[in-house]
Amino acid sequence: MTTFLSRRFRLGAGAGFALLFGWLLTACSSSDDKPAQPTPDPTIKLATSATMGSFLTDKAGNTLYYFTRDVDGQNVCTGGCAAVWPIFYEADIQVGDGLQASDFKTQMTASGQPQTTYKGWPLYYYAPAVNGQNVREASGQTTGNGVGNVWYVVNPGYSVMVATKAVTDKTTNQASTKSFLIDGKGRTLYFFHKDDLNPNTLPTNCTGSCEALWPPFTTSGRVFPSLLKASDFGTITRTTAGGGGPYGDGTASTSQLTYKGKPLYYYTADNLTRGRVEGHGLVSEGDQWLVATP
Structure with a gap:
């Protein structure tokens, strides 16, 4: 009797293992054979x-x-x-x-x-x-x-772009439509008239409190819409106290971008907001600030 029961147990266990092994093979096979989802074509x-x-x-x-x-x-x-x-x-x-x-x-x-x-x-x-x-x-x-x-x-790599809108002169309070330079996120760039008058001292024409109010524009990119020529852009090197904040690159030495020899700046009152122009015509830091026109 003991021998018969042992044989039945061995036969039952063997059948169980066979069923389990077959199930695992089926599961693995169905998983491996599942066709890969095709990558959608770009729209x-x-x-x-x-x-x-x-x-x-x-x-x-x-x-x-x-x-x-x-x-x-x-x-x-x-x-x-x-x-x-x-x-x-x-x-x-x-x-x-x-x-x-x-x-x-x-x-x-x-x-x-x-x-x-x-x-x-x-x-x-x-x-x-x-x-x-x-x-x-x-x-x-x-x-x-x-x-x-x-x-x-639309080039994804634009570092400077062109915008067009009605701009109010803060000195005369008169509005006129202007095309002007913006960064790749649509934020307005400015010229400082003092830089025209003193082209040999560009890195020091706006420093200290002036630089805090009118941070220099820095970028490593050189991709522009066809209206703008890459050869019109250059850089000057300036030393910043505190590293330029959210506008600069966080270093003490900053390469400020210039357009046709004129350094480009942001204005803090624009609050890093695309399309906002609060600095055009302002007299600040001893001279006038204007949107950077191409």
Whole structure:
């Protein structure tokens, strides 16, 4: 009897192990055989041009543009402008190499249409009039770049850009439309008239309390819209007390960017806010401050 029970136990245990082993093989096989999910095709990607470097396109290779008048972050291209520059909207953002999905958002235009933005800039196509009809440019074309000196391809690496808006002169209280330089985040850059009068002492024309109020603009980048020439930009080296705060690079020695020989500055009252212009026309630190016009 003992031998019979032992044989039954061994047979039962063997069958159990066989079932368990078969189940494990099946589970592993089904896991390994599961097809990998395909990577979605990018709906926004980068193209490259010898003259403009990298710039945004849609999934079909159609060029996307930014409007310098949208510096405050809102679409101001309406009426006839909207016919020539149709809005770009993509509900399913899938980015290609070199782009970050978090840089793209959706916002509504004044007319209630959704529009995709990139780093706060509304995006557009170009559709010039052809025989009385607005026809979007073909894939791969960039004929909209530079139109009116207010439309440009969107290069993710822009270190300085151009903005256009009504600017109030703080001395005369008169407003006029100006195009001026901004950093890559849309923040206004300024010239100091004292630098024109004393070009041989540029690093010391604005120091101490002046520098605290008008921090120098620093950047390692050299990518600009086509209106701006890289050869017009240079640097001066200045010594900062405390390292430049949130505007600078945190070092005691700062390479301040210059445009056509004029150093570029921020104004603290703009509060690092895109499109804000509180310093134009101010007389401060012994001379006048003006937006940096190209």
